[in-house]
Amino acid sequence: QLPRREKLALLYRAADLTLMPSRELETFGLTTLESLSCGTPVVAYDIGANRELIPPEFLASISQPRSLVDVVVKVLNKDKESREQLSLLCIEKSGQYSWESYAKKIVSLI
Numbered sequence: 001q002l003p004r005r006e007k008l009a010l011l012y013r014a015a016d017l018t019l020m021p022s023r024e025l026e027t028f029g030l031t032t033l034e035s036l037s038c039g040t041p042v043v044a045y046d047i048g049a050n051r052e053l054i055p056p057e058f059l060a061s062i063s064q065p066r067s068l069v070d071v072v073v074k075v076l077n078k079d080k081e082s083r084e085q086l087s088l089l090c091i092e093k094s095g096q097y098s099w100e101s102y103a104k105k106i107v108s109l110i
Helices: 005-014 030-037 067-076 080-095 099-109
Strands: 018-020 042-045
Touching: 005 030, 018 030, 030 042, 030 080, 042 067
Parallel strands: 018 042
Antiparallel strands: none
16 A cells, blocks of 8 residues: 555655666656755666766666665765755755656647
8 A cells, every 4th residue: 555645755754765677678757856855875787767866876786686775875975965965956856857848849849
């Protein structure tokens, strides 16, 4: 059973990061955007939409599976100020994929 939307946002906010360990091609990452919109960074492999949605420093090389652990450790070892800045960057990044942002892009094409 999935948690309600309000509780899901609280769970994302309580997490230090969201780990997406999938090694198969990722389609457009709604879970990634949910996490980012709550200010929680996402660590994943450099495949599919992950390369578009997640900053390179939070991507592990699919050809070196162990690198996922290294990236997780790097994120978890950030100091409080760096983590707060990162949270704001995550929220900003997710805003690029909001319905409002999408609508503006469509209108600009017309």
